[in-house]
Amino acid sequence: MDTHPITAVALGSLAHDATLGDFTEDGFLACERAAQTWLTRFASVHDQDPDTAVDVELVRCHLRGETAMAAWPAWRRDPAGYVNAPLQALYGTFLHRMRPEPELVESAMARIAELPGVFAACRANLDQDLAAPLLVRRTLGQLRTARRFLTVHLPAEVGDETLRTRLAAAGETASAAADDLADHLEAFAERATGDWRMGEELYSALLTGRELLGYGAGELHARGETAYAELAAEATGLAGDWRAEMARLQEDRPATLSELLAACVRETEQARTFLREHDLVSFADGEQCRVVPAPQFLRPLLAVPFYIAPPRLTASRVGHHFVPFTPEGASEDLVAQRLRGNSTAQLPSFAVHEAYPGHHWHLSWMAGNPRAIRKTFTTSYFLEGWALYAERMMREQGYFTDPARELAHLDMRLFRAARIVVDTALHCGDMTVAQAEEFMAAKSSLTAATARAEVNRYCAWPTQAPSYLTGALEIERIRTDYLAAGLGDLKSFHDTIAGSGALPLGLARRVVMRAATPSAGTGSD
Numbered sequence: 001m002d003t004h005p006i007t008a009v010a011l012g013s014l015a016h017d018a019t020l021g022d023f024t025e026d027g028f029l030a031c032e033r034a035a036q037t038w039l040t041r042f043a044s045v046h047d048q049d050p051d052t053a054v055d056v057e058l059v060r061c062h063l064r065g066e067t068a069m070a071a072w073p074a075w076r077r078d079p080a081g082y083v084n085a086p087l088q089a090l091y092g093t094f095l096h097r098m099r100p101e102p103e104l105v106e107s108a109m110a111r112i113a114e115l116p117g118v119f120a121a122c123r124a125n126l127d128q129d130l131a132a133p134l135l136v137r138r139t140l141g142q143l144r145t146a147r148r149f150l151t152v153h154l155p156a157e158v159g160d161e162t163l164r165t166r167l168a169a170a171g172e173t174a175s176a177a178a179d180d181l182a183d184h185l186e187a188f189a190e191r192a193t194g195d196w197r198m199g200e201e202l203y204s205a206l207l208t209g210r211e212l213l214g215y216g217a218g219e220l221h222a223r224g225e226t227a228y229a230e231l232a233a234e235a236t237g238l239a240g241d242w243r244a245e246m247a248r249l250q251e252d253r254p255a256t257l258s259e260l261l262a263a264c265v266r267e268t269e270q271a272r273t274f275l276r277e278h279d280l281v282s283f284a285d286g287e288q289c290r291v292v293p294a295p296q297f298l299r300p301l302l303a304v305p306f307y308i309a310p311p312r313l314t315a316s317r318v319g320h321h322f323v324p325f326t327p328e329g330a331s332e333d334l335v336a337q338r339l340r341g342n343s344t345a346q347l348p349s350f351a352v353h354e355a356y357p358g359h360h361w362h363l364s365w366m367a368g369n370p371r372a373i374r375k376t377f378t379t380s381y382f383l384e385g386w387a388l389y390a391e392r393m394m395r396e397q398g399y400f401t402d403p404a405r406e407l408a409h410l411d412m413r414l415f416r417a418a419r420i421v422v423d424t425a426l427h428c429g430d431m432t433v434a435q436a437e438e439f440m441a442a443k444s445s446l447t448a449a450t451a452r453a454e455v456n457r458y459c460a461w462p463t464q465a466p467s468y469l470t471g472a473l474e475i476e477r478i479r480t481d482y483l484a485a486g487l488g489d490l491k492s493f494h495d496t497i498a499g500s501g502a503l504p505l506g507l508a509r510r511v512v513m514r515a516a517t518p519s520a521g522t523g524s525d
């Protein structure tokens with residue numbers, strides 16, 4: 001936590017909320033050395049009780065990922081870490097409100113004062129021989145929103161006028177540094193010659209060492225192709241020409257962003273009610289999911305709903321399901337495309353995935369686990385795998401009774417299968433960006449603009465996109481074995497596996513198959 005104060009605050013630490021941390025070259029190199037040192041130390045730890053053994057292996061998985069990534073240092077390749085993480089940390093200050101407002105403002109101002117130094121470190125650390133123009137330009141869209149975020153949107157979170165004015169003034173100074181960095185990156189992108197492709201060797205090392213999947217990029221790619229073919233056959237059986245039918249369904253959509261927000265609120269509450277009425281999960285005491293518009297500084301990057309959890313090391317169980325509004329000043333065409341990509345038929349799946357029993361239910365329930373290490377180290381292969389599993393489970397339980405909603409659910413699962421194919425092909429050098437965009441648009445119901453945004457994200461975040469369907473399929477296999485072994489019913493499976501953390505799937509299996517009672521904390525049925 002001392003080394004990564006942004007992460008520490010996101011987890012709920014109030015002792016780290018006055019700094020953004022060390023973004024210098026020396027700071028990053030020290031982190032890399034520390035990860036290798038800790039991995040060596042943990043390699044000698046043996047003979048623990050079963051719960052501690054899982055915790056130790058969880059730490060090893062995390063450290064294996066950290067040491068592997070040292071060979072592909074994002075801090076030299078991609079400016080996103082210098083922009084997205086600090087801005088999101090500042091937004092989280094007022095999202096979670098863990099202190100009285102005057103203290104929150106002081107915390108925000110202390111971190112805003114560090115932004116020019118962070119931006120200077122970005123300029124110093126980026127290596128034009130390693131940095132990819134695509135990734136540099138991707139960050140520019142977000143960086144151009146920084147001034148308005150720092151001087152208008154962030155201060156608007158403050159009720160006291162005097163404090164609001166002080167915060168806006170601090171933001172003005174940092175905004176100048178953000179504008180300077182944007183100008184620098186515009187020119188830097190023209191000089192940069194690096195490749196965003198991770199390569200098969202490192203990609204496979206992360207799958208086996210960090211995720212404990214037991215197979216590498218080649219087999220993952222083949223599994224994605226198989227899954228896609230099976231799902232396409234299922235969709236064809238349901239709707240015939242399912243692509244044409246999805247195109248038709250997408251014309252039935254909210255007319256405005258305000259209507260989209262209202263519809264997301266309704267769907268989220270309906271999903272929660274279904275869970276309770278069918279007794280499919282237990283609920284954490286005090287959990288609440290707020291459905292709100294996406295913050296301005298994230299709107300250029302995210303065209304689909306997303307979720308931010310309550311700080312996992314605190315007592316809060318209030319999470320936020322964000323609706324993908326367009327940036328201020330967006331064209332009518334962009335707004336129409338955004339609404340088309342969030343059609344009426346798709347909204348139930350979005351609510352299930354982001355809220356109940358997807359991310360919000362999982363993370364609010366998991367927060368009751370008494371083992372802090374399980375709440376500190378998580379993996380997308382469980383987090384996103386669980387949320388996609390939740391969609392399939394809700395279909396099995398009869399939630400998607402309308403054929404249109406059922407097809408939309410299948411289309412989203414097909415989309416996740418296509419992601420596996422594209423992400424592995426992109427980073428192993430078997431597909432160009434243009435080919436990937438064409439593939440995603442042809443193999444799912446994505447608009448051309450959304451397909452471009454998706455592929456852009458895959459280039460910047462290798463191995464993450466396949467985590468959804470890969471994790472869901474693994475969780476479904478664990479469920480089959482759990483129920484066949486007579487360890488409990490469906491509800492106890494959900495409470496147990498989700499309450500155990502967001503573990504690499506091999507560890508999740510180990511926990512579930514030896515436990516018949518939930519491992520999460522206090523909750524209500």
